Amino acid sequence: MRLNAFAPAAALVAALSLAACSGPAEDAAHDQANAVDAAGERQADALERQAAATDNEAQETALNRQADAVENAADGQSDAMHRQVDKDH
Structure with missing residues (x-):
C-alpha cells in the first residue's frame, strides 16, 4: 500500500526529467546547426556538379x-x- 503512495511522485519526477532533456530552444539550436550542415552540403553538391x-x-x-x-x-x-x-542545455 505504501508503494502506491509514492507512485504518483515517481511518475512526476520521471516526467519532469524527460521534459528537461530537450526544450524548444535546444531543439531550435540543433535545427539551426543541421541547417548549417545542409547548406554546406548543398553548396558542395553544386560545386561537384560544376566539376563534373x-x-x-x-x-x-x-x-x-x-x-x-x-x-x-x-x-x-x-x-x-x-x-x-x-553544453548549454
Whole structure:
C-alpha cells in the first residue's frame, strides 16, 4: 500500500526529467546547426556538379577540392554548434 503512495511522485519526477532533456530552444539550436550542415552540403553538391560538367581537368580537380573544403567547414561548424548546444542545455 505504501508503494502506491509514492507512485504518483515517481511518475512526476520521471516526467519532469524527460521534459528537461530537450526544450524548444535546444531543439531550435540543433535545427539551426543541421541547417548549417545542409547548406554546406548543398553548396558542395553544386560545386561537384560544376566539376563534373567541365572538360578542364585542373578546374575539375580545383572545384572538387573546393567542394570538399566547403563540406568539411560546414560539418565542423555544425558539429561545434551541436556541442555548444549540448553544453548549454
